[in-house]
Amino acid sequence: MTLADRARAPGHIEAPESTDVADLGVARPLRADVWRRFKRNRLAMVGLGFIVLLTVVAIFAPWIAPYSITERASGEFRDGPSADHWFGTDAIGRDVFSRVVFGARVSLRIGFLATLIALVVGVTLGATAGFFGGGTDSLIMRLTDVFLAIPYIILAVSIATVVGRSENSIILILGLTGWLFVTRIVRASFLGLRRLEYVEAATALGFSRPRIMFRHVLPNALQPIIVYGTIAIGAVILSEAALSFVGVGPQEPTPAWGRMVADAGGGSLASAPHMLFFPAMAIVLTVLAFILVGDGLRDSLDPKLK
Amino acid sequence: MADVIDAVAGRSVAPGTEVLLSMRDLHAGFDTDDGRVQAIDGVSFDVARGEVFAIVGESGSGKSVTAMSILGLQPTLDVTEGEILWKGRDLLTLPEDERRRVRGNEIAMIFQDPLTALNPVHTVGRQIGEMARIHEGIGKKQALERSIELLDLVGIPESRKRAQMYPHEYSGGMRQRAMIAMAIACNPDLLIADEPTTALDVTVQAQVLEVLVDIKDEIDSAIILITHDLGVVAGLAHRIMVMYGGRGVELGTTRELFYEPRHPYTLGLLASLPRLDDVGDEPLLPIAGSPPSLIRKPSGCVFHPRCRFARVPGMCDGEVPALRLVAGDAHMSACHYAEELAGVTIESLRASVDVTADAELLDVGLAVPRRNGGDEVDAEASDVFVEEGVAHPGVTERSLEDEGPQTWPEAR
């Protein structure tokens, strides 16, 4: 059989790839890829490890902490670390270690919940603004502008005077002030993605707008949301510390780390540094962990960075 | 003379021409997290003074990487074998400051997307003039005058005003002309044009290509034209190399490739083009399958999984075919059975295809553009010459007689 004869009969030809419209979107790394790239980032893995450790500590706090958060050891005020009190005692004799351990619960709870609120509100508003554009967009952006015009702490403190200072109030305050940034990011994403051709394609195929918005555009806008959300948890924990410092944080006897630092005060560094050191380290390490993980996520989710 | 290189056996230009650039068996790739991407897998070709040499291939065939490797613009490219000889010297072994002297001065490059390739915060005039300032050390004022001259040369009106404008204030076609002006600023001997018209409208494409060819004649330089568009190549290029999977699979004059293709891939490319004389219900023949992964290449001939003539198991999946002389003075092909392709024409390929059998192939939603009759087709971009029932896109009557390229058909 000559080659010319062969021309008449197609040989072994491979089938083409998937042509589903939903898959023709912007190239996104697959979940397996993302995890693999993340794993290679040692700093990020350390951060992740710390967060896992912290979560475990928070969950098992009652079993890990040797004392309760209100238990006072009489006569042992401001004592440095010892066999009985690994992190020493505070100004009224409470065990710092136990309070730091229980503080993990407080901080993580505030961190996650406040960020969740901020994300939900922010994503909804941002997506609506970015996707529908026009009047809706202007309205939402003006609203954000108003709240952004007021300095953050002042806004938080002001709202706190109304809603009080319980742990839940703090969550509410931080969530309600946090959505501002989320909205901006999400809106920017949506504005950019909306013009891409595959959205036009989806529209032409007759998909309804909400469907397009959520099934096709949102997954691609997820990357900055995820990254920001992770870092935001750390930022919320820092904000809680700041609020505690100005007196608006969770009240006694809640062992919020920020409160513990604020209570210890700068003066303690000379005489009883452990009172400041341990809760401060807890804050720094936790926030650092979230930053590292957030950075790692950003690097591994970025399709362009190979 | 040092310029006239006596290439070893396997040279790809007709004897007697002055060879400026010679790529010899280049192997290069990138190390990525997923493995080694062998983007250039044994590529050899020569470019002679004054000729237009086209490198044609799909996305992922390695053509852009090959072009950029000449100037050394990819720091992460790992070259494992081969040479790139420019006027006798191997560019790969030159010290960096020598290489810099070659860039822009002797070999200049025109990139694909002029909007991103030009710095948005510098005026066009300044960017063009910068070329002269780097290599000739002239002052700012002189550089500006030179850039105005160059803008005139490429046909941009009101050049003095334009020189003070920024890239985003230009239209797409004008930007590409400005890029050309920048590239020729120091009268280079070789211009490398990487898909210069891909980002442009069809009508503008023709204009820009015309400018390119005029300029080339004006300054007597050679052009390496990288493209995936066979139509662009047909009226412009003297010689063509078809690349696939990081390798050159066929190399010869334009006429040889269009009339007597000797590689199944080339055949496939030609057969998949719609014709001006199609009535409208002829099936289009896509090459089934998709381009190979450059990390895990098929064994033996890199094209064999998609080749309708492949003999498997056999040489096709067993042995890598070498790029060898198969016809004429310098018509080369990398196919084990290249000689047997002599009898195969595009017509016969098309005629052999059963419409119903291939309907499945066409039905999977691949967007294959079809054109009806002659109305909607842009006649300037693909003048068709019909010879004995076989249509050749973009080849005009004149080009069949000469060896050289023709001036691009008037297209305004």
Next chain:
Amino acid sequence: MTSYIIRRLLQIIPTVFVALSFLFFIFFALPGDPASLIAGGAERTIDPGVMERINARYGLGNSIWAQFGDYWQRTIRWDLGESFLNRRSVNEILGERAVASIRLAIWAVIIEVIVGLCVGLLSAIRRYSWSDKLTTIVTAVASAIPVFVLGFILQWAFAVKPNQWDWPEWARLRTSGIGPNSWTLFFIPTGEQWRYLILPAITLASVTTALLARMTRGSMLEVLRADYMRTARAKGLRERDVVVRHGLRNAMLPVVTLIGLDFGTAIGSAVLTETTFSWPGLGSQIVASVNDRDLPVLLGLTLAVVLAYAFVNLIVDISYAWFDPRIRLGKGEHA
């Protein structure tokens, strides 16, 4: 361009209006009676006559809407009233505090720019080297330390410890208060002033420096990847020239914006630093007013801060538009 500026200026008005009104209403919802506060504190029982007079004087007995209208009528004339606490003119307080805040902000920004830019650029150019990795870690840690913790540490290290170890007088820094408040050219400290200035300035700068360094690095990295950089290399430019002549200007655009914004925030939001170092600035005064329910001071100073921030934003946006020819000249496509 001019129409853009005018539009933005007009937008500031409703933004400020809504923001301040929002605060106004929040404080009206508060428990705690301003009148008793004025009269001397919520603890003591007040003579009803005194209360009546205070109410009349400040119009506190009127409906909320009347007070609201009243407030804005006065505010438009920049009559910010008097502090409930000590009867001082709010304008006077504003003057003192604003000046202190601005001076601190200027120095914080100077430190931030010098350190942040250098670190960011260097780590971008030496990407993946050990110094880059070190920078990444250091900036991340710096972003994770609460400002007041850093403040405490600096205080301890430069004031408390030196006292303990008996350092010479000239080496000791001050940790509290604004000191002699002696300046020349408005913001250059003279005499002993710098001792009081340096620690709060470094503390205030710390957070934003880390952010600026990271952002500069990111921006520079993105620019280094750009196509026009490749074109510049293809022209035969030395790598150094490629980076400086072509890359820098593009990379600096977003960075300059950030610097401007940081300055705006530093003026009104330096609450933590000011409190830690007892630096008498705007932020700490505002927060104190919240706790004291001192409405005129609170609203007056916040108004100034909001306006200042809005104007700084506007200037930043205009400069950005001016530096980037794509925005300055519009998208004119001339065929």
